[in-house]
Amino acid sequence: DTAVSQTPKYLVTQMGNDKSIKCEQNLGHDTMYWYKQDSKKFLKIMFSYNNKELIINETVPNRFSPKSPDKAHLNLHINSLELGDSAVYFCASSQVTLAGEQYFGPGTRLTVT
Amino acid sequence: QKEVEQNSGPLSVPEGAIASLNCTYSDRGSQSFFWYRQYSGKSPELIMFIYSNGDKEDGRFTAQLNKASQYVSLLIRDSQPSDSATYLCAVFPSGGYQKVTFGTGTKLQVIP
Numbered sequence: 001d002t003a004v005s006q007t008p009k010y011l012v013t014q015m016g017n018d019k020s021i022k023c024e025q026n027l028g029h030d031t032m033y034w035y036k037q038d039s040k041k042f043l044k045i046m047f048s049y050n051n052k053e054l055i056i057n058e059t060v061p062n063r064f065s066p067k068s069p070d071k072a073h074l075n076l077h078i079n080s081l082e083l084g085d086s087a088v089y090f091c092a093s094s095q096v097t098l099a100g101e102q103y104f105g106p107g108t109r110l111t112v113t
Numbered sequence: 114q115k116e117v118e119q120n121s122g123p124l125s126v127p128e129g130a131i132a133s134l135n136c137t138y139s140d141r142g143s144q145s146f147f148w149y150r151q152y153s154g155k156s157p158e159l160i161m162f163i164y165s166n167g168d169k170e171d172g173r174f175t176a177q178l179n180k181a182s183q184y185v186s187l188l189i190r191d192s193q194p195s196d197s198a199t200y201l202c203a204v205f206p207s208g209g210y211q212k213v214t215f216g217t218g219t220k221l222q223v224i225p
Contacts, residue, residue: 041199043157043215056212090156100147100205100213104156 004105023091032074117216132189136202147203
């Protein structure tokens, strides 16, 4: 039943490690997003894919690499993790024509020690 | 200059009162406006959207838009403790593949 799911929910890792977060949506949407929400609760877009094509690529360190194998899945791989990467990462989806009406996943809380 | 501004709060209102949440935006070409609710430790959830000047009502919620003043607000009537959350204003510009810009949110506390 879950509309937008993410795994894992929690991720605790050490600096320098590489980790991935996976996202899946079953809403039939054609656009998916990655957001970062920091400790001050500011929600900042990182990437967006429309039908597997990268359409939004904000100023994000190139240690972050998104991949969309199909329009229902969007993954985020992070290399050489840093302390400042600690945050909650949200996946979201929408129809491109209704891009403001987004459905969010439960989030992945990443803690880098 | 922040693109979408909200007072971070907390905004405290007694149960049963009207809560008024405000948002201003800088992009005059913005076309659509959204309110998301985020409970602590949870993900944002869309609760209202408005595209035209004026008011839009949905149950206890009313969204108000004034494009000339670049101002959008959310009124919550008969506030309940379950309304206690952070409310995020989001703005979407017109045309092409553009991104939604979120405000930093206003924390609402409804006091029983």
